[in-house]
Amino acid sequence: xxxxxxxxxxxxxxxxxxxxxxxxxxxxxxxxxxxxxxxxxxxxxxxxxxxxxxxxxxxxxxxxxxxxxxxxxxxxxxxxxxxxxxxxxxxxxxxxxxxxxxxxxxxxxxxxxxxxxxxxxxxxxxxxxxxxxxxxxxxxxxxxxxxxxxxxxxxxxxxxxxxxxxxxxxxxxxxxxxxxxxxxxxxxxxxxxxxxxxxxxxxxxxxxxxxxxxxxxxxxxxxxxxxxxxxxxxxxxxxxxxxxxxxxxxxxxxxxxxxxxxxxxxxxxxxxxxxxxxxxxxxxxxxxxxxxxxxxxxxxxxxxxxxxxxxxxxxxxxxxxxxxxxxxxxxxxxxxxxxxxxxxxxxxxxxxxxxxxxxxxxxxxxxxxxxxxxxxxxxxxxxxxxxxxxxxxxxxxxxxxxxxxxxxxxxxxxxxxxxxxxx
Numbered sequence: 001x002x003x004x005x006x007x008x009x010x011x012x013x014x015x016x017x018x019x020x021x022x023x024x025x026x027x028x029x030x031x032x033x034x035x036x037x038x039x040x041x042x043x044x045x046x047x048x049x050x051x052x053x054x055x056x057x058x059x060x061x062x063x064x065x066x067x068x069x070x071x072x073x074x075x076x077x078x079x080x081x082x083x084x085x086x087x088x089x090x091x092x093x094x095x096x097x098x099x100x101x102x103x104x105x106x107x108x109x110x111x112x113x114x115x116x117x118x119x120x121x122x123x124x125x126x127x128x129x130x131x132x133x134x135x136x137x138x139x140x141x142x143x144x145x146x147x148x149x150x151x152x153x154x155x156x157x158x159x160x161x162x163x164x165x166x167x168x169x170x171x172x173x174x175x176x177x178x179x180x181x182x183x184x185x186x187x188x189x190x191x192x193x194x195x196x197x198x199x200x201x202x203x204x205x206x207x208x209x210x211x212x213x214x215x216x217x218x219x220x221x222x223x224x225x226x227x228x229x230x231x232x233x234x235x236x237x238x239x240x241x242x243x244x245x246x247x248x249x250x251x252x253x254x255x256x257x258x259x260x261x262x263x264x265x266x267x268x269x270x271x272x273x274x275x276x277x278x279x280x281x282x283x284x285x286x287x288x289x290x291x292x293x294x295x296x297x298x299x300x301x302x303x304x305x306x307x308x309x310x311x312x313x314x315x316x317x318x319x320x321x322x323x324x325x326x327x328x329x330x331x332x333x334x335x336x337x338x339x340x341x342x343x344x345x346x347x348x349x350x351x352x353x354x355x356x357x358x359x360x361x362x363x364x365x366x367x368x369x370x371x372x373x374x375x376x377x378x379x380x381x382x383x384x385x386x387x388x389x390x391x392x393x394x395x396x397x398x399x400x401x402x403x404x405x406x407x408x409x410x411x412x413x414x415x416x417x418x419x420x421x422x423x
Contacts, residue, residue: 032348156190
């Protein structure tokens with residue numbers, strides 16, 4: 001009998017995704033694993049039990065987790081789930097450890113070797129394992145679909161005998177993976193699209209998708225990016241000009257989509273209440289960062305809020321999960337690709353190489369201890385959540401994955417490097 005991989009049904013009722021697909025189950029079996037999928041695990045992603053069984057998986061129950069050498073999940077295991085895992089089991093999931101020190105310590109105490117997939121390094125070798133990109137790409141798509149559903153007008157321009165329907169104007173704030181897909185999707189639906197970011201390098205990418213790039217393009221802007229792809233800190237004068245340009249532009253838009261989500265700190269406030277108040281009735285704002293505090297003042301997690309002036313602020317949770325059938329297929333492939341690197345091909349056994357750069361970057365707990373350098377003192381020194389960046393701050397400062405000390409630059413890498421700072 002080979003080592004066992006267990007795929008549980010996610011306990012969070014708002015999580016329809018699953019950590020395996022029939023394709024990856026078949027491949028896991030090819031690596032020498034016996035795969036057990038908990039009954040009903042894939043139903044939220046349109047994968048019935050019989051599809052897993054058809055490729056060799058055993059359909060099991062929650063208690064089967066106790067036999068597993070590897071557990072593949074979508075979300076971090078709960079305390080109840082940890083009690084069912086055997087010590088030494090490898091658990092791979094989106095762990096969301098920032099601000100959850102007690103949960104990280106609990107995983108260490110349970111004796112599991114926990115891997116946080118969102119810490120996967122952005123290197124060529126790991127592109128197929130990049131869960132942030134695979135899920136953010138779908139989030140950017142779904143954000144536009146959600147906006148269109150709330151917007152009670154047509155998006156494309158339509159010329160008819162009865163008259164012309166004008167095209168909707170969409171503004172994308174933040175041009176990372178989600179932002180680029182939002183631009184492409186909005187363009188496909190016929191909207192007139194503009195986008196903003198502080199890195200000059202993304203202007204060409206925005207334009208290549210048929211959108212217009214919005215920024216104060218003075219000499220300071222042209223020198224705003226370092227050789228490493230990060231933005232330099234902009235002067236207060238530039239920030240004021242950019243903020244004024246953005247505020248003026250938002251007032252004319254029908255749809256605004258914000259995408260700035262920073263690991264390890266609350267989401268930066270990009271759209272102030274005054275900006276929302278300046279928009280026309282019937283306009284829609286989709287906040288993809290609402291789970292971390294939101295980019296938009298007035299956004300409420302899990303709600304669609306209608307303001308006094310008739311603007312809808314969409315704050316759906318788990319946006320990739322709103323297209324779970326697609327998201328699960330991509331996520332399952334991310335997990336399989338990572339797990340494959342930790343399997344000895346000769347013995348067909350799990351053989352974690354702790355000096356491997358992928359393992360070092362993603363391993364949270366091991367041998368009863370918190371081992372990731374960012375969280376090693378989580379148990380004794382609980383992390384204090386930093387303050388959110390205020391709404392008066394320009395979009396440029398929304399992409400630094402670390403709290404900025406004094407006058408440090410704050411921006412993500414170019415989209416070609418798929419920086420973690422932008423969802």
